[in-house]
Amino acid sequence: xxxxxxxxxxxxxxxxxHCVLKDVNLEIPKFKITAIMGxxxxxKTTLLRxxxxxxxxxPGGRIEGQIWLGKxxxxxxxxxxxxxxxxxxxxxPNPFPTMSIYDNVIAGYKLNxxxxxxxxxxxxxxxxxxKAALWNEVKDFLHRKGTFLSGGxxxxxxxxxxxxxxPEALLLDEPTSxxxxxxxxxxxxxxxxxxxxxxxxxxxxxxxQAGRVxxxxxxxxxxxxxxxxxxxxxxTAPKDKRTEEYLSGKFG
Amino acid sequence: MKEIERNCKxxxxxxxxxxxxxxxxxxxxxxxxxxILFYLTKQGIGSVNWSFLTxxxxxxxxxxxxxxxxxxxxxxxxxLSTIMAIPIGVTAxxxxxxxxxxxxxxxxxxxxxxxxxxxxxxxxxIAYLWIVKPAQSFSAFSGSVALAMMMLxxxxxxxxxxxxxxxxxxxxxxxxxxxxxxxxxLKVILPSGISGILTGTLLGIARIAGETAPLLFTAFGSPxxxxxxxxxxxxxxxxxxxxxxxxYLEWWRQAWGASFILIVMVLCFNLLAxxxxxxxxxxx
Ligand SMILES: Nc1ncnc2c1ncn2[C@@H]1O[C@H](COP(=O)(O)OP(=O)(O)OP(=O)(O)O)[C@@H](O)[C@H]1O
Ligand SMILES: [Mg+2]
Numbered sequence: 001x002x003x004x005x006x007x008x009x010x011x012x013x014x015x016x017x018h019c020v021l022k023d024v025n026l027e028i029p030k031f032k033i034t035a036i037m038g039x040x041x042x043x044k045t046t047l048l049r050x051x052x053x054x055x056x057x058x059p060g061g062r063i064e065g066q067i068w069l070g071k072x073x074x075x076x077x078x079x080x081x082x083x084x085x086x087x088x089x090x091x092x093p094n095p096f097p098t099m100s101i102y103d104n105v106i107a108g109y110k111l112n113x114x115x116x117x118x119x120x121x122x123x124x125x126x127x128x129x130x131k132a133a134l135w136n137e138v139k140d141f142l143h144r145k146g147t148f149l150s151g152g153x154x155x156x157x158x159x160x161x162x163x164x165x166x167p168e169a170l171l172l173d174e175p176t177s178x179x180x181x182x183x184x185x186x187x188x189x190x191x192x193x194x195x196x197x198x199x200x201x202x203x204x205x206x207x208x209q210a211g212r213v214x215x216x217x218x219x220x221x222x223x224x225x226x227x228x229x230x231x232x233x234x235x236t237a238p239k240d241k242r243t244e245e246y247l248s249g250k251f252g
Numbered sequence: 253m254k255e256i257e258r259n260c261k262x263x264x265x266x267x268x269x270x271x272x273x274x275x276x277x278x279x280x281x282x283x284x285x286x287x288i289l290f291y292l293t294k295q296g297i298g299s300v301n302w303s304f305l306t307x308x309x310x311x312x313x314x315x316x317x318x319x320x321x322x323x324x325x326x327x328x329x330x331x332l333s334t335i336m337a338i339p340i341g342v343t344a345x346x347x348x349x350x351x352x353x354x355x356x357x358x359x360x361x362x363x364x365x366x367x368x369x370x371x372x373x374x375x376x377x378i379a380y381l382w383i384v385k386p387a388q389s390f391s392a393f394s395g396s397v398a399l400a401m402m403m404l405x406x407x408x409x410x411x412x413x414x415x416x417x418x419x420x421x422x423x424x425x426x427x428x429x430x431x432x433x434x435x436x437x438l439k440v441i442l443p444s445g446i447s448g449i450l451t452g453t454l455l456g457i458a459r460i461a462g463e464t465a466p467l468l469f470t471a472f473g474s475p476x477x478x479x480x481x482x483x484x485x486x487x488x489x490x491x492x493x494x495x496x497x498x499x500y501l502e503w504w505r506q507a508w509g510a511s512f513i514l515i516v517m518v519l520c521f522n523l524l525a526x527x528x529x530x531x532x533x534x535x536x
Contacts, residue, residue, distance in 0.1 A: 052428060084430035094421040097534045098443045108429040111439050147535050158425070165429065 003030040005169055005199045006051055006074075009066040013046050016060035020046045022223045024065075028169075028216075033191060033200045035214035035231065037207070039246065043223045044203040048171045051201070052086045053079040069168070084108070087162030088171040092178050093154035095146035095161070102142040104157055105129060108165040124164050131197075132160035133190045152183025156190065163198070170194070172202040176209065188213050207247060211235060219243045289515070296512025299505045305513075309475050309491075312500055319510050321477040322486040325392065326517070328479070329471060329487055330461050332396035334453065337403040342449060344404075345411025346437060360408075368405035375401045376466035384470055392478075392485035395471030399463060403456040410452020414445040419536055447532035454525035458518045464489035488514040 006028040013021035020043045028034050036044045049055040050063055056079070067074040074082055095104045105125045109116050116124070125142065129135040134156040138149070146157050155175055162170055172191070176184040191200055191213050204210050210217050210231060217235070218228040219242075227234060227243045238244040303318055310317030344360055351357050379398035384390055418441055426436040442449075467473075473490040474483070488510050495507035 054424065054428060057427065080430045080432055082430075083428055088428040090421055090424065090428075092421055094419070094425040096422065096425065096440060096444075097536050098440075098446075107426075108431075111426055111429060111431040111435055113435070145535075161425075161429070 003070075004028060004068075005030040005070055006201070007066075007068040008050075009068070011047075011050065011063070011065040011067060013043070013050055013055055014060065014062040014064075015058060018060075020223050021050070024220075024223075024225045026218055026225055026228060028199065028201060030199050031195055031197075032215040033195050033202060033213050034216045034218065035210035036201065036203045036218045036220060037205070037210055037246070038220035038226075040205075042220045044220055045173055047220065048088070048173050048201065048203055051169070051171055052083050052088050054083070054088070084112075084165055085167055086169045086171060087165055087167035089155070089158050089162055089173065089175050091174045093151055093158050095149075095154050095157050097145065097147045099146060100143045101138050101146045101149070101157060104146040105160050105164050107161055128160040128164040129157075131163050131190075131194065132156045133186065133193075134160055150183070152179045152186060155179060155183070155187060159187075159190065163194075167198060169199040169201065172200065174203050174205060177205065184209075207235075219246065221246070292508070292512055292515055295508040296510075299509030300512055304506075304509055308477055312498075312503070315502060317506070319486075319488065319491050319506070319513070321474065322488045322491040322510065323513065324477065324479075325471070325474075325485040325487045326461060326489075326514075328481070329392050329396050329399065329467070329485065330457055332392065332481065333399035333403055333460060334457055336396060336400040337407055337456070338453060341404050341407030342411050342442075344408045345449070346415060346442070348408065348412040349415035350437065350441075364405045364408050367401060370401075371465075372398075372402055372463055373465035373468075375399075376468055376470055379466065380469045387482070389482065390470060390472035390484040391482045392471050393481045395467045395485070395487070396481075398466035398470050399460040402460050402463060402466060403453075406456035406459060407449075407452055410455070411445070411449050414448025414452070415441060417448075418444050422536070444534055444536075447529055447534060450532065451525045451529040454521055454528060458521035458525065461518050461521065462489055462514055464493050468493070488517075 004027040006026075008024050008026045011021055011024040011026075012019060024047065036047060038044055046055060049058075050067060051074075053074070055061045055063060063075065069077070069082070069085065096107055099107060102125055103110060105128050106116070106121050108114075109121070109124075126135065129138065134153060137153060138157075146154065149157060155178075159170075159175075176187050179187070188209060191202065194200060195215075202210075202214065214231045216229065217231040219226045219234065219240070221242050227238060227240045234243065235247060238247060303316065305318060305323070306320050307316065307318035308321055309319065344364070348357055348360060375398045378401070379394045383394035383397060387394075422440060422444060423436055426440040427433070431439070467487055467490055471487055471490065472484040473494060474486045478485050491510045492507050492514065495503040495510065498504075
C-alpha cells in the first residue's frame with residue numbers, strides 16, 4: 001500500500017444551501033498524479049478548493065466531513081498554513097501584474113513578509129524556474145514584468161511560483177485549457193517530471209491528457225465520486241456505466 | 253437580394269448621418285471651452301511676467317506687485333487637503349470595493365453621494381464652524397479641511413471603481429499562496445490599482461485648486477507671504493475674487509493674470525493625470 005497524502009472522508013461542500021459535493025471519499029496517493037474528471041459543473045473545482053481551503057472564502061462556502069493531510073486533520077489547521085503547504089495553479093494564468101518575473105516566483109515569500117537572503121532568493125528563483133521548465137526562456141530578463149510573457153510561459157511562471165513554496169501537493173485546475181497544443185504538451189511533460197518531488201492533483205476535461213499524465217483518475221458526476229482507480233484500469237474497464245458513457249463522449 | 257441591398261444603403265446613410273451629427277455636436281461643445289481659453293489668454297497673458305510671479309501684492313495705488321503668496325498658498329492648501337483626503341478616501345474606497353454590500357457600505361455610499369452634491373460654500377461654512385470659530389482665527393488649515401471634504405468623493409469613487417476592475421483571479425492567486433487577507437489587499441490589490449487611484453487623486457486636486465467658496469471664510473486671504481498653516485493664507489481663487497470685485501483697474505488686470513495662472517495650473521494637473529494614467533497603466 002502506498003502512502004496517501006490527501007484523504008477525504010464523507011466530504012460535503014456547499015454554496016449556501018446548494019450542496020455541490022456529496023459524500024466524497026477519496027484517497028490521493030503521495031508522489032503520484034491524480035486526475036479529476038467529470039462533466040462541467042460536477043464540482044471538480046470545488047473539490048480542489050476544499051483541499052487548500054479556498055472554498056470557505058467563497059460566499060456561502062461551507063465544508064462538512066473530514067479532510068486529512070497525511071496524518072493531520074486539514075480542517076483543524078490554520079487555512080493560511082494549509083495554503084502554504086498546498087500550492088494551486090488556476091485555469092487562467094494569473095501572474096501578479098505589478099511584479100517582475102523574479103518577484104513573481106518569490107511572491108509567496110514577499111507577500112507573506114518572510115525574510116530571505118538575497119542569495120537564497122536567487123537560488124529559489126533559479127531552481128523553481130528550472131523545475132517549471134521556464135528558466136532558459138526567461139533567465140536573461142528576470143526583472144521584466146511577468147505579464148509580458150506568452151500565455152503558456154505565464155502558466156509555467158505560476159507553476160514556478162507555487163513550487164517556490166516547496167508545497168507537499170500541487171493542485172492544478174485545468175491548467176492547460178487556455179493554452180495552445182504546444183504549450184499544453186510542454187506543461188504535461190513538466191507535470192510528469194514534477195511528480196518525483198510533489199504530489200499532483202489535476203482537474204482536466206481532456207481525456208487524452210488524463211491518459212497521458214495521470215497515474216490515477218477520479219470520476220465525479222453531479223457532486224458524487226463515481227469511480228476512482230488507476231487510470232489505465234478506469235479507462236479500459238470502467239466499473240460504472242456513467243464513467244463508460246463519459247469516456248465514450250456521451251456527455252461532458 | 254434587392255431588399256438586402258436597400259437595407260444596406262439605408263444603414264450606410266444612417267451611419268454617415270449620425271457620424272456627422274456627432275462631429276457637429278462635439279464641435280459645438282468645444283466652442284465655449286476655446287472661447288474661455290482664448291479670452292483668458294488674451295486678457296491675462298499681458299499681466300503675467302516674471303515680477304508678477306515673484307512679488308507680493310502692493311497696496312492700492314502703487315503699480316506693480318504680484319501674486320507669489322497666492323501661488324504658494326494654493327500649492328500649500330491643495331497639498332494639505334490631498335494629504336488629509338487620501339488616507340480616508342482610499343480606505344473608504346477599498347472598503348466599498350471589497351465589502352460590496354451591507355449596512356455600513358450603504359451608509360458610506362450614501363454619505364459619499366451627499367458629500368458629492370453638497371454645495372462647496374456649505375463645506376466652507378462647516379469648516380468655519382468646526383475650526384475657524386473655535387480657534388478664533390482664519391487659517392490655511394481650515395481651508396484645507398473644507399477642500400479635503402470636497403475631494404473625498406472623487407477619491408473614494410475612483411478607488412472603488414479601479415479596485416472593482418481588478419480580476420478576482422489575482423486575489424485568489426495571492427490567497428492560494430497563504431497570504432492573509434489584509435496583506436493581499438495591501439500588497440496585491442492596492443498596488444494593482446495604483447494608477448486609477450493616483451489619476452483620481454490628480455483629478456480631484458485639479459477640481460479643488462480653483463475653488464473659491466470654501467476658502468472665503470476659512471483661509472480668508474492675506475497680503476503677506478505666510479507659511480504658518482494656522483494663519484490666514486492667500487490663494488489664487490481668493491485673489492481673483494477679491495481683485496475682480498474691487499473698483500481698481502490695475503487690480504482687474506491682475507485678476508486676469510491670476511486667472512490665467514490658475515487655469516494653466518489646473519490644465520497641467522489634468523494633463524499630468526492623463527499622462528499618469530497611461531504611464532502607470534497595469535496590464536493584467
Ligand atoms: N461561487 C459560487 N457560488 C455558488 N455556486 C457556485 C459557485 N461556484 C460554483 N458553484 C456551483 O457549484 C457547482 C460546481 O461548480 P464547480 O466550479 O466545482 O464545477 P466544475 O466541475 O469545476 O465545472 P467546470 O468543469 O465547468 O469548471 C456548479 O453547479 C456551480 O453552479
Ligand atoms: Mg472548474
